[in-house]
Every structure is written in C-alpha cells, then in structure tokens.
Amino acid sequence: MGAATLAWRVFLEPAPWEPGWLWLMLPIVVAICVVFKTIRGPSLRRLPQAAGFLVLQVLVFMVLAAAGLWLLVELVV
Amino acid sequence: MRGVNATGGAAGDPGEPDGRGAPAGVPARWHLTAALGTWLLPGLGHWMIGERARGAILAVTIGSLYVLGLLIGGIGVIDRAAPLPGFFGQMLIGPTFVVLWAQERLWSWSAIDGTPSLAEGMPIGVMGEQGVLYTSIAGLLNLLCIIDVIYRVGRGGSPGPVGEAASASEAGA
Numbered sequence: 001m002g003a004a005t006l007a008w009r010v011f012l013e014p015a016p017w018e019p020g021w022l023w024l025m026l027p028i029v030v031a032i033c034v035v036f037k038t039i040r041g042p043s044l045r046r047l048p049q050a051a052g053f054l055v056l057q058v059l060v061f062m063v064l065a066a067a068g069l070w071l072l073v074e075l076v077v
Numbered sequence: 078m079r080g081v082n083a084t085g086g087a088a089g090d091p092g093e094p095d096g097r098g099a100p101a102g103v104p105a106r107w108h109l110t111a112a113l114g115t116w117l118l119p120g121l122g123h124w125m126i127g128e129r130a131r132g133a134i135l136a137v138t139i140g141s142l143y144v145l146g147l148l149i150g151g152i153g154v155i156d157r158a159a160p161l162p163g164f165f166g167q168m169l170i171g172p173t174f175v176v177l178w179a180q181e182r183l184w185s186w187s188a189i190d191g192t193p194s195l196a197e198g199m200p201i202g203v204m205g206e207q208g209v210l211y212t213s214i215a216g217l218l219n220l221l222c223i224i225d226v227i228y229r230v231g232r233g234g235s236p237g238p239v240g241e242a243a244s245a246s247e248a249g250a
Contacts, residue, residue: 014204
C-alpha cells in the first residue's frame with residue numbers, strides 16, 4: 001500500500017484510495033441518475049433538478065436500507 | 078419536440094409525438110447506425126439523430142464513469158478472462174476493445190523489459206472490484222442508450238426503413 005501510494009502509475013495500477021472506497025458509490029449513483037433522467041426525461045431543461053432529486057432519493061433509501069440491516073443484525077443475530 | 082415518454086400516457090394519443098418514437102400509428106424508424114455509433118462512443122448516436130444536447134450529456138456522464146473506472150482500478154480491470162458479468166458489461170462500450178489492445182501492447186512490453194507490475198494482469202482487492210464495477214455499469218448504461226437511440230425520433234432524423242418493433246413496444250407500454 002505504501003509503495004503503491006508513493007509510486008502510483010495512473011491507469012496502470014489501482015488507485016491507492018482504499019480507505020475511502022465507500023465514497024466511490026457516489027459517482028456511480030450520480031451517473032446512473034443523470035443517464036436515466038437524460039434518457040427518460042421529456043426535456044433537458046429540468047434535468048439538474050430531476051437528477052438531483054433522484055440522487056437524493058437513492059441515497060436516502062440506501063441509508064435507510066443500511067440502517068434497517070444494521071438493526072436486524074443487532075436485534076436478531 | 079414534445080417530450081412525453083413511452084410511459085407518460087401520450088404515446089397512445091393519435092398524432093401525438095413523444096420523445097421516444099413516432100406518432101401512434103406511424104411506423105417508427107430503427108436507428109441502427111446511430112446504435113452502432115452509441116456503441117462506438119457513448120452519446121454519438123443521439124448526436125447523429127440530432128439530439129445533440131442529450132448526446133453530449135450522455136457522452137460526458139458515461140465517458141467519465143468509464144474513465145474513472147480505469148483510473149480507480151487501472152486498465153487491468155478490462156479482462157477477457159474474467160468472470161462473464163464484468164466483461165459482459167465492459168464490452169458494451171466500444172473503447173473497451175481499444176483498452177484491450179493497449180493493454181496487450183503494454184503487457185508484452187513489460188514482459189520484454191521485465192517490469193513485473195505491468196504484467197500482473199487484473200488488479201485484485203477493493204480497488205480492482207470498484208474499477209470493474211465502474212466500467213461494467215458504464216457499459217450497461219450505454220446499453221440503455223443504445224436501446225433508447227434505436228427507437229427515438231431525433232430532430233435531424235429523416236424517415237427511413239420501417240421497424241415494426243417500435244410500434245409494438247409502444248403499444249405494449
């Protein structure tokens with residue numbers, strides 16, 4: 001890890017971002033929402049609002065799902 | 078163009094154009110060349126049929142996701158020998174085959190000059206998984222764009238060969 005951090009060769013070796021890997025879900029969520037709204041949306045005028053709202057919805061439900069699963073593990077297991 | 082999509086209810090109205098197909102009752106055109114263009118470069122197909130803003134947004138979004146995947150995991154995340162789901166998603170974007178070509182050149186060079194890290198192949202660990210995830214999702218999103226562009230009526234689209242499936246899909250929607 002240390003060597004990789006010191007000598008990371010872009011595009012040739014994996015990025016040394018393991019500690020914050022969970023944050024990497026954000027670009028995926030944003031990209032999925034933007035593409036979905038670009039394709040399905042009737043107009044591009046309200047694309048930022050529509051995509052932003054969808055991103056928010058997805059993140060809220062992911063957090064709720066995570067909290068629910070955490071509770072399940074805490075109470076049942 | 079009035080923008081009501083196929084599930085928006087207006088698709089069935091006679092003579093009412095929607096964002097995805099021809100007016101009801103009018104045979105739609107299959108944009109097969111545009112679909113090929115989308116595979117070659119995300120957003121290119123939409124650009125070809127006149128939906129330039131839509132094409133630009135798709136190109137930037139999907140392209141960024143794909144490049145970010147290569148940045149996160151390295152070009153080794155494109156691996157023909159990997160389990161099928163990962164490469165299936167990746168090959169839905171044409172540039173994957175350019176990356177494969179570049180990869181093979183790099184691997185052969187590193188085998189010659191003895192640089193081991195270039196010859197290791199697919200990266201392992203969380204970053205490798207994230208790279209595969211990013212590039213595969215970019216490919217699957219591109220598949221959505223390919224399907225969308227086939228049935229979409231663009232601003233610059235002229236009447237062309239008739240495709241029955243477009244009308245059938247609208248009728249079923």
